[in-house]
Amino acid sequence: MNSAEQQALFEIVMAVGNGMELHPMLQTSLSVMMRKLGCNMAVVVRCDGNDVAAVHSIPHHIKQSREILAICQDFNNKQYSLPQLIEVGPQSFMVFVLAGYGLLVLGKTGAALSKPLRGSLTLIANKLALACTACEQAQAIKRAQRHTQLLLNSTAEGIYGVDIHGNCTFANAAFLQIFGYSDASEIIGKPVQDMIFHGHSSEIIAAKQEALLLSPMQYTKKTHASDEVFWRRDGSSFPVEYWSYPIEEEGVVTGAVVTFFDITERKAAEEQIKNLAFYDPLTLLPNRRLLLDRLQRALVSSIRNGRKVALLFLDLDNFKTLNDTLGHDKGDMLLQQVAHRLTTCIREGDTAARFGGDEFLVMLEGLSLEADEAMAQVEFIGNKILTMLNQPYDLDGTIYYNTPSIGMTLFNDENCSVDELMKRADIAMYQAKADGRNTLRFFDRDVQNTDTDNDRVLE
Amino acid sequence: MLPITQCSGTWSALQTAIIEMATEPGVKAVFVLACESNGEVPEVFDQVLRELSIPVFGGVFPALIADGNRLEHGNIVMGLDVATDVYVIPSLSGPSLNYDTFLNDLISPNRRADAQTMLTFVDGLAPRVGDFIASLFNTFGLQGNFIGGGAGSLVTPNFRCLITPQGVIRDAAVIAIPHLSSRVCVAHGWESLAGPFEVTESENNVILSLDWEPALNVYRQVVEAHQDGALDTNNFGSSAQSHPFGMTRLNAEFVVRDPIAIRADGGLICVGDVPRGSLVHIMTGDQNTLLNAAKNVRSMVDNATPAEVKNGVDLFIDCISRSMFLGDHIAAELQAVRHPSRPQIGAFTLGEIANSGQEYLEFHNKTAVVATLWENNELG
Numbered sequence: 001m002n003s004a005e006q007q008a009l010f011e012i013v014m015a016v017g018n019g020m021e022l023h024p025m026l027q028t029s030l031s032v033m034m035r036k037l038g039c040n041m042a043v044v045v046r047c048d049g050n051d052v053a054a055v056h057s058i059p060h061h062i063k064q065s066r067e068i069l070a071i072c073q074d075f076n077n078k079q080y081s082l083p084q085l086i087e088v089g090p091q092s093f094m095v096f097v098l099a100g101y102g103l104l105v106l107g108k109t110g111a112a113l114s115k116p117l118r119g120s121l122t123l124i125a126n127k128l129a130l131a132c133t134a135c136e137q138a139q140a141i142k143r144a145q146r147h148t149q150l151l152l153n154s155t156a157e158g159i160y161g162v163d164i165h166g167n168c169t170f171a172n173a174a175f176l177q178i179f180g181y182s183d184a185s186e187i188i189g190k191p192v193q194d195m196i197f198h199g200h201s202s203e204i205i206a207a208k209q210e211a212l213l214l215s216p217m218q219y220t221k222k223t224h225a226s227d228e229v230f231w232r233r234d235g236s237s238f239p240v241e242y243w244s245y246p247i248e249e250e251g252v253v254t255g256a257v258v259t260f261f262d263i264t265e266r267k268a269a270e271e272q273i274k275n276l277a278f279y280d281p282l283t284l285l286p287n288r289r290l291l292l293d294r295l296q297r298a299l300v301s302s303i304r305n306g307r308k309v310a311l312l313f314l315d316l317d318n319f320k321t322l323n324d325t326l327g328h329d330k331g332d333m334l335l336q337q338v339a340h341r342l343t344t345c346i347r348e349g350d351t352a353a354r355f356g357g358d359e360f361l362v363m364l365e366g367l368s369l370e371a372d373e374a375m376a377q378v379e380f381i382g383n384k385i386l387t388m389l390n391q392p393y394d395l396d397g398t399i400y401y402n403t404p405s406i407g408m409t410l411f412n413d414e415n416c417s418v419d420e421l422m423k424r425a426d427i428a429m430y431q432a433k434a435d436g437r438n439t440l441r442f443f444d445r446d447v448q449n450t451d452t453d454n455d456r457v458l459e
Numbered sequence: 460m461l462p463i464t465q466c467s468g469t470w471s472a473l474q475t476a477i478i479e480m481a482t483e484p485g486v487k488a489v490f491v492l493a494c495e496s497n498g499e500v501p502e503v504f505d506q507v508l509r510e511l512s513i514p515v516f517g518g519v520f521p522a523l524i525a526d527g528n529r530l531e532h533g534n535i536v537m538g539l540d541v542a543t544d545v546y547v548i549p550s551l552s553g554p555s556l557n558y559d560t561f562l563n564d565l566i567s568p569n570r571r572a573d574a575q576t577m578l579t580f581v582d583g584l585a586p587r588v589g590d591f592i593a594s595l596f597n598t599f600g601l602q603g604n605f606i607g608g609g610a611g612s613l614v615t616p617n618f619r620c621l622i623t624p625q626g627v628i629r630d631a632a633v634i635a636i637p638h639l640s641s642r643v644c645v646a647h648g649w650e651s652l653a654g655p656f657e658v659t660e661s662e663n664n665v666i667l668s669l670d671w672e673p674a675l676n677v678y679r680q681v682v683e684a685h686q687d688g689a690l691d692t693n694n695f696g697s698s699a700q701s702h703p704f705g706m707t708r709l710n711a712e713f714v715v716r717d718p719i720a721i722r723a724d725g726g727l728i729c730v731g732d733v734p735r736g737s738l739v740h741i742m743t744g745d746q747n748t749l750l751n752a753a754k755n756v757r758s759m760v761d762n763a764t765p766a767e768v769k770n771g772v773d774l775f776i777d778c779i780s781r782s783m784f785l786g787d788h789i790a791a792e793l794q795a796v797r798h799p800s801r802p803q804i805g806a807f808t809l810g811e812i813a814n815s816g817q818e819y820l821e822f823h824n825k826t827a828v829v830a831t832l833w834e835n836n837e838l839g
C-alpha cells in the first residue's frame with residue numbers, strides 16, 4: 001500500500017463511526033470515504049436474514065437503486081465474508097461485510113481501489129458495523145425512554161423516583177403539576193422527601209424517619225400509606241395515598257419509585273357520605289342517629305365526672321297547619337330557620353338535632369354537679385330557646401309566627417338509659433302541650449306515673 | 460446563447476441590458492455576471508428582477524472574465540433560449556435549515572432526474588456553504604455537472620451578491636438548471652511543500668491545531684523556512700496567498716483551502732471547512748505550476764467535449780485569490796484557458812464549485828474551473 005493510500009485510510013479511520021445517531025454518523029462516515037477514495041456513491045445496507053434494505057446512502061436517491069440492491073441481495077445470498085469487486089462498465093462497486101449488521105457498497109468510476117486498500121477497508125468496515133449497531137441500540141434505548149416518559153406523563157398519578165440518598169431521579173408531568181413546579185430540573189437531584197413531606201395534616205412537623213416513603217429502601221418491601229399529607233411548593237398541603245416500591249439492582253436497593261394521588265376529592269366524598277348518614281340534609285343538624293350516639297357518650301361521661309346532662313325535646317306548635325296552608329316549601333324553610341336559631345342558643349359542646357318532622361332535640365352537657373343548679377341552667381337555656389323561637393320568621397317574604405312546646409329532663413340517675421331519658425323528655429314535652437303550648441316543662445316522675453296510668457296530668 | 464459584455468459598470472446599464480435581453484424572441488432566462496464595482500444595488504433593480512416574466516440569475520463578483528480579459532468594471536449578460544428553472548435557497552448562515560429536506564421539497568424528483576448542468580452560486584462568505592454543497596450532492600448525486608462558485612466581496616461585508624428572481628440577496632444560494640449539456644474540468648497546480656499534518660482540532664473553517672501543535676506555529680515554521688523574513692500578522696495575507704493548505708485525496712489533486720486570516724486565538728481561518736481528522740499539506744506554487752494547470756484544464760475540457768460542439772460557450776470560474784497570487788500573470792492564465800473559437804465568460808470567485816459527474820462534489824479554493832456549455836440539439 002502506498003503512502004497516499006495509507007493517508008487516506010488514516011483519515012477514514014479517524015472519521016468513521018463517530019457519533020451516536022445513525023444517519024448523521026453514516027453521513028459523515030460515508031462522505032469522508034467518498035472524498036478520500038474518490039468514490040461517487042456509498043450505501044449502507046441492513047441485512048436481516050435474507051432481506052436487505054438500504055439504510056443510508058450518498059447520494060440519497062441511490063437507496064432506491066434496484067441495481068445496488070440486487071448486488072447486495074446476491075452478496076447476502078452467497079454469504080460472502082470477503083470484500084467483492086463488481087465491475088459494471090466504467091463503474092465499479094466494492095462490497096464489504098459490516099459484521100453483524102449488513103453491507104457497505106462503495107461505487108467508483110475509473111480504476112478500482114487497490115487490493116491491499118480494499119483489504120484494509122474491511123477493518124474500517126468492522127468499525128463502521130460496530131458503530132451502526134451501537135447507534136441502533138442507542139436509538140432503541142431512546143425510544144424506550146420516550147415511551148416510558150410518555151407513559152409516565154399520560155397518567156394522572158404523580159410518580160417520582162429517588163436514589164438511595166433520597167434525591168429525586170425523575171418526576172412525571174402529574175408530579176410537577178400537582179406540586180407546582182414548571183420543569184423537572186427544579187426537582188431532580190434534590191432531596192425531594194424534605195420538599196414534599198415535612199408535616200402531617202395536623203401541622204405537626206414529622207420526623208423524616210416517620211415517612212413510609214423511604215422504608216422500601218431500608219426493608220426492600222413495598223409500602224403503602226392511605227392517608228398522608230404532601231406539601232406543595234407554595235406551602236399548601238393536600239392529602240395523598242401513596243405506594244413506594246424499592247428499586248433493586250443485583251439484590252441491592254438503589255432507590256425507590258413512589259406513586260401517589262391526591263385524595264382531596266375522595267376525602268370530600270367520604271365526608272359527604274358521612275354527613276348523609278349522621279346529619280339531617282334539610283337543616284344540616286345532627287340527625288337522630290348521631291344525637292343518640294352522642295347522648296350515650298354524654299351519659300357515660302356524666303357518670304364519670306358527675307356533671308349533669310339535660311335533654312330538651314321540642315315540638316313546633318301547629319306545624320301541620322303551616323304545611324297545609326302555605327305548603328311544604330314554607331314548612332321546610334321554617335324548619336331550617338328554627339334549626340339555625342337553635343344553634344345560636346346553645347353553647348359550644350352542646351348538640352341540637354332534628355329528631356324528625358317538626359321535632360328537635362337539644363342535649364346540654366357539662367352542667368353543674370348540683371341538680372338544682374343544673375336545672376336552673378337548663379331552664380335558662382330553655383327560656384332562651386322559647387324566646388328565640390317566638391320571634392317572627394320571614395318565609396320568603398311571608399312573615400310567620402310560630403311557637404314551640406319544650407319538654408326538659410335532667411340525667412341524674414345512673415340507672416337511667418338513653419331510651420328512658422328520651423321518654424322522659426317526650427313526656428315533659430307533651431306536658432307543655434297539655435299546658436297550652438308555647439311553654440316549657442321539666443319532667444316530673446309523678447306525672448310519668450300518672451301518664452302511665454293514662455289519666456293524670458301534672459301542672 | 461450569445462453573451463453580451465458591457466464595459467459600463469453601472470446597475471442602470473445592466474438593468475437596461477437585462478430588459479432588452481429578456482424581450483428578445485426565444486429567450487427563456489437571463490444569466491448575469493456583475494462586478495462589485497457597480498456599487499450598492501438600487502431598489503429599482505430588485506423590482507425589475509421581481510417583475511420580469513422570465514427568471515434572471517447570477518452573481519456579483521470582485522472581477523469578471525470576458526474572452527480572455529479580466530474586467531474590473533462591467534457586466535456580462537447572456538440570454539438562454541432553453542428552458543431554465545431557477546431555485547433560491549435561503550439562509551446559508553442560520554443553523555436551523557436542513558438543506559437535504561429543503562432541496563428535496565423544492566426541486567421535483569423529475570427535475571432532478573433530468574438535470575444535466577447546474578449553475579450554482581452561493582454567498583461565498585456564508586458559514587454553511589460546506590453543508591449546502593454536501594446537500595447538493597446528497598440530493599442530485601452524479602445526475603449532472605455542477606459549476607459555479609462563491610459570489611461576494613472581499614472588502615465589503617454583508618454584500619448583496621446573488622442575483623435571483625427575488626432580487627439581489629445575500630446569505631443564500633441560487634441554482635439554475637438550464638437544458639444545456641456541459642463538460643467541467645478542475646485544476647489548480649498547487650503542490651505539497653510539507654506534510655501531511657493531521658488536523659487535530661478545528662471548528663468548521665478554522666484550523667486550531669496541527670499534530671497537536673498550535674496551527675499557526677506549524678504553519679509559520681514551514682512558511683518561514685521557505686520564504687525570506689518572518690511570518691507575522693502584518694504579512695500573513697501575502698504569505699498565505701503563496702501557501703494554501705491542501706487536503707489529500709487518493710489519486711486526485713489536493714482540495715485547496717485558502718487561509719485568509721488569523722483568529723485572535725491563533726486559529727487559521729480558511730475559505731471552506733477543514734474537518735478534524737483530515738490530513739493537510741502546506742502547499743506551494745508559482746506562476747509556472749499554476750499556468751500549467753490552466754493549460755491542463757483547457758486540454759481536459761477539450762478532450763471531454765464532443766468534437767461536434769461548435770456553438771458552445773465557455774464558463775471560466777477562477778479564484779480571486781489565485782488571481783491575486785498571479786498578479787499580472789493572470790492575463791496569461793486567461794489566455795491559456797481561452798478557446799480560440801468559443802465565447803468565454805466567467806468570474807473571479809470566493810471559492811469554486813465543480814463536479815464532473817465522476818466523484819464527490821467539492822468546494823474548492825485557489826482553483827481554476829472551466830466548463831463548456833452547449834445546447835442539447837447541437838449533437839442532433
